[in-house]
Amino acid sequence: MRPLRKIIFPAAGMGTRFLPATKASPKEMLTIVDKPLIQYGVEEALAAGMDEIIMVTGRGKRAIEDHFDISAELEANLKSAGKSKLYKAVSDVSRMAEVVYVRQKQALGLGHAVLCASPWINDEPFGVSLADELIVHDKPAMRQLRDVYEATGCSVVGLVQVPESQVHRYGIVDFVAEEHGLLRLMNMVEKPAAEDAPSHLAIVGRYIFTPALMTLLKDVKAGKGGEIQLTDAIAALARQEPVYGVLLEGQRFDAGTPEGFLQANAILGLQHPDYGDGFRQALKGWL
Numbered sequence: 001m002r003p004l005r006k007i008i009f010p011a012a013g014m015g016t017r018f019l020p021a022t023k024a025s026p027k028e029m030l031t032i033v034d035k036p037l038i039q040y041g042v043e044e045a046l047a048a049g050m051d052e053i054i055m056v057t058g059r060g061k062r063a064i065e066d067h068f069d070i071s072a073e074l075e076a077n078l079k080s081a082g083k084s085k086l087y088k089a090v091s092d093v094s095r096m097a098e099v100v101y102v103r104q105k106q107a108l109g110l111g112h113a114v115l116c117a118s119p120w121i122n123d124e125p126f127g128v129s130l131a132d133e134l135i136v137h138d139k140p141a142m143r144q145l146r147d148v149y150e151a152t153g154c155s156v157v158g159l160v161q162v163p164e165s166q167v168h169r170y171g172i173v174d175f176v177a178e179e180h181g182l183l184r185l186m187n188m189v190e191k192p193a194a195e196d197a198p199s200h201l202a203i204v205g206r207y208i209f210t211p212a213l214m215t216l217l218k219d220v221k222a223g224k225g226g227e228i229q230l231t232d233a234i235a236a237l238a239r240q241e242p243v244y245g246v247l248l249e250g251q252r253f254d255a256g257t258p259e260g261f262l263q264a265n266a267i268l269g270l271q272h273p274d275y276g277d278g279f280r281q282a283l284k285g286w287l
């Protein structure tokens with residue numbers, strides 16, 4: 001089995017669900033407690049042993065590059081001021097990973113964004129992570145997927161159960177349950193109406209693919225919303241070779257919506273080792 005080192009972060013979307021907050025800054029830089037969303041995603045990938053990061057960005061996304069870059073002046077200032085905890089936080093983030101940036105010049109869809117990274121994949125297996133989905137667990141979501149990939153050698157898609165009222169927001173899978181709790185995915189539909197949804201299991205923005213996915217993506221035509229959909233390429237892959245689904249464990253927030261973003265800040269704020277107790281006390285005063 002080829003080693004799994006590479007992971008693509010599509011981060012070129014316009015963040016329309018978050019306007020006006022995302023008018024001049026990337027949605028991936030929205031902050032959950034004390035870190036931007038994209039940093040949670042990168043830390044999760046590194047914890048799963050995927051350290052070759054390909055970030056697909058677009059216009060107005062420079063802040064992401066700056067975030068993972070060395071800020072020599074800031075580091076020098078923090079160091080000389082003796083702010084060692086802040087210095088460590090800032091210097092760690094600029095050294096945590098080697099990141100390659102690719103620009104998606106036109107907003108043609110998630111599948112197209114992933115395809116933009118294909119020159120860096122070189123016929124290797126790779127992960128894809130959507131940073132606006134935040135999944136918190138001792139065993140990182142990407143590690144949960146990786147275990148299934150290593151056991152099967154097949155592509156794996158992270159899933160969560162959603163209520164019927166939300167199936168129109170996600171890719172929804174049709175599956176057959178196999179041994180050892182594995183779900184073999186037979187088909188998937190991007191953002192179906194409730195009556196057309198094959199199940200209530202939603203694709204949650206964590207994927208590991210065999211290289212065949214890239215080949216199929218090249219031929220995917222515009223689908224739902226006139227966009228080239230990653231979901232359509234996975235459906236084609238599932239017709240060609242086994243693709244598995246894994247129900248992810250952990251606290252999951254769809255932080256790409258204002259509701260999910262607020263919940264993530266509230267819950268992770270309450271759990272934060274430095275701010276949690278104070279935040280809880282302050283909330284009691286407000287409620």
Ligand code: G1P
Pocket residue numbers: 110130133169170171172190191202203204205230231256
């Ligand atoms: C994307 C995918 C969808 C998936 C969702 C997870 O949709 O196309 O299949 O269920 O992410 O958040 P988006 O939210 O980018 O519209």
